[in-house]
Amino acid sequence: MEKILSIVEKQNSWRRYQCLNMVASENVMSPLAERLYVSDFMGRYNEHNGESHYQGTKYAMEIEYVVKEIFQKRFNTPYVELRPLSGGIANLIVMRSLTKIGDVIVSPKLTAGAHVSHTKYGVAGILGLAEVPMYFDPQDMVVDVDRTIELINSIKPKLVIFGRSVFIFPEPVKEIRDAIDPKIKIIYDAAHVFGLIWGGKFQKPLLEGADIITTSTHKTFPGPQGGAIIARKDLDEALWRKIERVTFPGVVYNHHMHRFPALGITALEMNEYGEAYASQVIRNAKALAEELYSLGFKVLCPHKGFTESHQVLMDVREIGGGRIVAKKLEESNIIVTKVALPWDSDKDATHNPSGIRIGVQELTRWGMKESEMRYIAELFHKVLHEDKNVKEEVTEFRKEFREIKYCFPVDKYEDRLARLFRG
Numbered sequence: 001m002e003k004i005l006s007i008v009e010k011q012n013s014w015r016r017y018q019c020l021n022m023v024a025s026e027n028v029m030s031p032l033a034e035r036l037y038v039s040d041f042m043g044r045y046n047e048h049n050g051e052s053h054y055q056g057t058k059y060a061m062e063i064e065y066v067v068k069e070i071f072q073k074r075f076n077t078p079y080v081e082l083r084p085l086s087g088g089i090a091n092l093i094v095m096r097s098l099t100k101i102g103d104v105i106v107s108p109k110l111t112a113g114a115h116v117s118h119t120k121y122g123v124a125g126i127l128g129l130a131e132v133p134m135y136f137d138p139q140d141m142v143v144d145v146d147r148t149i150e151l152i153n154s155i156k157p158k159l160v161i162f163g164r165s166v167f168i169f170p171e172p173v174k175e176i177r178d179a180i181d182p183k184i185k186i187i188y189d190a191a192h193v194f195g196l197i198w199g200g201k202f203q204k205p206l207l208e209g210a211d212i213i214t215t216s217t218h219k220t221f222p223g224p225q226g227g228a229i230i231a232r233k234d235l236d237e238a239l240w241r242k243i244e245r246v247t248f249p250g251v252v253y254n255h256h257m258h259r260f261p262a263l264g265i266t267a268l269e270m271n272e273y274g275e276a277y278a279s280q281v282i283r284n285a286k287a288l289a290e291e292l293y294s295l296g297f298k299v300l301c302p303h304k305g306f307t308e309s310h311q312v313l314m315d316v317r318e319i320g321g322g323r324i325v326a327k328k329l330e331e332s333n334i335i336v337t338k339v340a341l342p343w344d345s346d347k348d349a350t351h352n353p354s355g356i357r358i359g360v361q362e363l364t365r366w367g368m369k370e371s372e373m374r375y376i377a378e379l380f381h382k383v384l385h386e387d388k389n390v391k392e393e394v395t396e397f398r399k400e401f402r403e404i405k406y407c408f409p410v411d412k413y414e415d416r417l418a419r420l421f422r423g
Contacts, residue, residue, distance in 0.1 A: 014333075015335075016028070017398055017399075017402065018333055018394070018395045018398055019333045019334070019335050019394065019398070020333065020334045020335065020363065020376060020379075020394055020397075020398070021335050021362045021363070022334065022335055022336045022358045022359050022360065022362070022363065023335055023336065023337055023359055023362075024165075024192060024219070024310060024311050024337065024357050024358065024359030024361075025165070025191075025192065025216075025219050025337075025359070026218070026219065026359070026362060027195075027218055027219060027220070027221075027222040027361055027362050027365060028222060028362055028365055028366075028404060029222055029223060029224060029262060029266065030222070030265065030266065030269055030404055030406075030407030030408065030410075031404060031407070031410040032265050032269075032407065032408050032410045032413060033222075033223065033224070033261075033262040033263075033265040033266050033269070033407075034262070035410065035417050036261040036262050036265055036417075037224055037258060037259070037261070037262040038258065039258055039261060039420060041060065041063070041257040041258040041260065041261065042257075042258040043258075044056075044057075044060060044257050044258075045057075045253075045254050045257075046060040046061065046064070046255070046257050047248060047249075047253060047254075048061065048248070049244070049245075049248065049249075060257050063257070063260045063261060063264070064082070064257075064260055066264060067082060067260050067261075067263055067264035067267065068080050068082055070264060070267045070268060070271070071228065071230065071267060074198065074267070074271065075206065075213075075230050076233060077206070077230060077231060077232060077233035078233065079229075079230065079231035079232070079233065079235055079240050080228065080229070080230050080231075081093075081228065081229040081230075081243060081244060081247055082226070082228050082255075082260070082263065083247050083248060083252045083255035084214075084226065084227030084228065084229060084247065084251075084252060084255075085225075085226055085227060085252060085255065085256060086216055086225065086226065086227045087115070087117075087189065087191035087214060087215055087216030087227045088115070088116075088117045088122070088123065088216075088227070089227050089251060089252065090214035090215065090216075090227035090228060090229050091115070091117040091118070091123050091187075091189060091214050092117065092123045092126075092127075092251060093229060093243060093246045093247050093250070093251055093252075094187055094212055094214055094229060094243060095123055095124065095127055095129065095159065095187075096127060096246050096250070096251075097239070097242045097243045097246045098158065098159055098185055098187075098239075099127060099129055099158050099159060101127065101128035101129075102128060102129075102130065103129055103130065103157075103158040103159070104129070104130045104132060104155055104156075104157040104158060105118075105124060105129050105130070105131055105132070105157050105158060105159040105160070105161060106132050106133075106134050106148070106151065106152055106155070106157045106159070106160045106161070107119065107124065107131055107132075107133065107134065107159075107160070107161035108133065108134060108136070108143075108161070108162075108163075108164045109133035109134070109136060109342075110340065110346050110349055111340040111341065111342050111343075111344045111345070111346060111348070111349060112133070112134075112136035112138075112164070112166070112342050113164030113165055113166030113167060114133075114161075114164055114165065115163070115164065115165045115189060115191065117189075118131070118161050118164075118189065119131055121346075132151070132155060132157065134148040134151065134152075134160075135147035135148045135151060136342060138341075138342035138343065140169075140301065140304060141166075141168055141169060141300060141301050141304075141313070141342075142169050142171075142172065143162075143171060143172050143176075145172045145175050145176065148176060149175075149176055149179045149180065152176070152180045152184065153179070153180060153181070156181065156184070157184060158184070158185070159184070159185050159186075159187055160176065160180070160184060160185070160186045160187070161186075161187045161188075161189060162186065162187070162188045162189065162205070162210065163187075163188050163189030163190055163191065163192070163193075163214075164189070164192070165191075165192060165339075165357075166311070166313065166339055166340075166341075166357060167192045167193055167309055167311060168300070168301065168306070168307040168308065168309050168311050168312075168313060169301075169304070169307070169308050169309070170202060170203040170308060171188065171203070171205075173186065173188065173203070173205055173208040173209050173210050174208040174209050176209075177208065177209025177210075178209070185211045185212070186209060186210045186211050186212075187210065187211065187212050187213075187214060188205035188206075188210035188212070188213050188214070189213075189214050189215070190205060190213050190214065190215040191214070191215050191216040191219055192219050192220065192309070192310070192311070193219075193220055193309055193310070194213075194215040194216070194217070194219065194220060194221040195219065195220030195221035195222060195270065195274065195277070195278060195281075195310075195361065196220050196278045196281065196282070196309060196310065198221060198267075198270045198274050198278070199270065199274035199275045199276075199277060199278025199279070200274075200275055200278070201275065201278035201279055201281075201282060202278070202308070202309065206230070206231075206232045210232070211231060211232055211235060212229060212230070212231045212232070212235070212243075213228075213229070213230040213231075214227070214228070214229055215227065215228050215229075215230070216228075217259075217263060217266070219359075219361070220278070220281065220309075220310050220361045221266070221270065222266060222270075222361070222365060223259075223262060223263045223266035223267070224259045224262040224263055224266070225259075226256070226259045226263065229243060229247075231243070265408070268408075269406065269407045269408055272408070273405075273406035273407065274406075276406065277364065277365070277405075277406040280364050280369065281310045281360060281361050281364045282307075282308060282309065282310070283369075283370060284360040284363065284364050284368065284369065284370060284372075284373050285306070285307045285309065285310055285311065285312055285360045286305060286306060286307060287370035287373040287374060288312055288358065288360055288373040288374075288376060288377055289306035289307055289312045290306065291373065291374040291377035291378075292312065292314065292377045292380060293306070294377075295377055295378070295380070295381045295385070296381075296385065297314055297316075297380070297381075297384075298314060298315040298316070298318070299312060299313070299314050300313040300314070300315060300341075300355075301313075310359050310360055310361040310364075311357055311358065311359055312357075312358040312359075312360070313339070313341070313355055313356075313357055313358075314355060314356050314358065315341060315354055315355055316354065316355060316356055316384075317354045319384055319385075321338075321352035321353065321354065322337075322338030322339060322340075322352060322353040322354060322355050322356050323338045323351065323352040323353070324352060325338070325356055325384060326338045326356055328383060328384065329356075329380070329383055329384070331389060331391070332379070332383050332388075332389050332390045332391045332394060333390075333391045333394040333395060334376075334379065334380070334383065334390075334394060336356045336357065336358050336359075337356065337357050338352070338353055338355070338356055338357075339353060339355045339356060339357040340353040340354065340355065341353065341354040341355040360373065363376075363401075364405075364406075365404050365405060365406060366401040366402075366403075366404060366405070367401050367403060367404075367405045368401060372401075375397070379393065379394065
């Protein structure tokens with residue numbers, strides 16, 4: 001008992017209040033969303049195809065409907081599926097619904113930022129799909145549009161997948177949609193940039209020609225861990241019904257009902273504050289990149305303003321490689337991830353790749369702005385160029401940022417929250 005409590009206490013103290021959490025795939029929920037994450041919905045089932053297979057689910061069905069409606073209104077479509085437990089499972093569901101064994105798909109290459117589920121190492125491989133990587137311009141860190149159009153028109157794949165885990169610029173969805181067979185479906189994996197899309201500050205995939213968005217709900221979108229599928233409003237209804245059938249009873253049997261209140265609160269907070277939050281995320285990423293570059297780091301794409309998302313990419317081959325650099329930063333309570341860059345091999349991605357990937361969305365939620373980003377860049381310099389440990393500086397700095405921003409004030413609902421478990 002004591003050991004378990006101690007571990008949780010140490011995790012909460014370290015990662016929440018003593019670290020600069022700059023993992024591009026993580027975030028923190030608002031206090032109100034966190035409070036609603038724990039409820040009687042935990043441990044309850046709600047298997048359904050519109051009509052529940054269990055009894056005792058009247059409120060489970062209601063909360064699903066309410067949260068789904070928020071998403072439907074935001075994206076102006078009836079086609080929203082919130083039961084996937086992650087973005088990867090959302091990819092599995094959609095790819096299984098739209099393909100059969102042996103079908104060809106065009107997707108990003110692993111070292112050009114693909115999520116593993118897009119590749120032969122993940123979902124695509126498990127489903128027996130023939131993955132052909134789209135062409136990529138490593139100088140500009142974007143899809144090579146002309147060569148990719150030529151590739152797609154030559155091999156006529158069943159699917160084209162956009163979106164990636166290394167994601168600093170918008171994808172050329174419209175350019176490619178306009179130039180390929182309209183029968184070829186386009187999936188846009190928005191997991192990393194979904195909060196920026198919700199806030200209207202990245203791109204609008206469904207309006208640009210994507211048929212389906214898959215996403216997680218816990219990266220730049222700061223909700224509980226989970227996944228979602230959102231399709232354009234004119235998608236063939238029979239295809240959507242197939243996606244629903246693959247979701248349940250095909251893949252998801254218990255979709256963790258306790259996520260839904262927190263997910264709904266996060267969505268409403270993003271309706272209210274998402275534009276300001278997304279704008280500040282992008283400003284922070286640019287400010288961090290500019291200062292790191294001025295301090296001598298090899299930040300990618302200076303000729304394009306470094307980034308248009310929450311991510312900053314650095315080539316760290318000359319100072320040890322991604323694994324070594326990320327470990328050294330962790331020793332100073334600065335948490336980033338190693339990442340493969342286009343000139344790496346697939347094997348490098350899991351060993352010591354060329355790069356690190358830095359995300360600023362969580363620090364933005366804690367109220368940090370451009371001046372703090374410039375200070376953080378100086379901390380990187382001390383650790384990586386001056387060989388200093390700055391753990392104490394980081395811990396002291398974090399004392400100034402203890403309140404999560406861009407969210408509803410929890411104290412307004414304190415009395416209501418206190419009654420949740422009174423019976």
